[in-house]
Amino acid sequence: MRGFLKSAFSSSKTIEGGGLCGDPMLVGDVVGSVPGRISGCGIENAVRLRAIGDVTLSQPATIDCNTAKALKTWVEDAAMPATKRLGDISGLRVAAHYACRTRNNRPGAKISEHGRGKAIDIAAVQFTDGTELSVLRDWGTGKRGKALREMHGEACGTFGTVLGPGSDGYHKDHFHFDTARHGNGAYCRPR
Secondary structure (H helix, E strand, O other), X not given: OOOOOOOOOOOOOOOOOOOEOOEOOEEEEEEEEEEOOOOXXXXXXXXXXXXXXXXXXXXXXXXXXXXXXHXXXXXXXXXXXXXXXXXXXXXXXXXEOOOOOEHHHOOOOOEOHHHHOOEEEEEEEEEOOOOEEEHHHHOOOHXXXXXXXXXXXXXXXXXXXXXXXXXXXXXXXXXXXXXXXXXXXXXXXXX
16 A cells, blocks of 8 residues: 555554554554643543654644544545545645634634544645645645545544535635544534
8 A cells, every 4th residue: 555554653652552552553652641721621541643654744643542543544545545546645734633622712612622632634635746635725626626525525434523625614724533423423514
């Protein structure tokens, strides 16, 4: 799978089972407990994910293991197949990860899944040739837009919430993925 299966976790602290979160393809560090400044925020067993095999994150993402594993599944099962005609993926441009805040930073709103370490926002997929597939620039364009729509659609189910362009004004330039579970199945917009 295009060098993706190369393991590179030699300098990472690991959780039992080998590799970060027990997965040798997840590269990063164990953080442990992250307290929140607002009631409802925080992560009990946080990790700082830096890469998924050879796919590096533009900034380390502080998240929980379920979210790290879901992101790996999305890279393997959605992003790589959707972009196979565009190039080999080398990285993900991370727009946001852990932040103790309310949804969309609105006063009085519920705590965001970002505040629980269960969310990550992806603004672009980067390729080995130095180009990138940007959610903001490429969403509505030909084969590049088709690849983004495919990646977005395939995230539904792997993640409990999937938002992107067309869901609301807050998500026009990135994909929001979180591992919250909803009683009636995944919440995916647009769909």
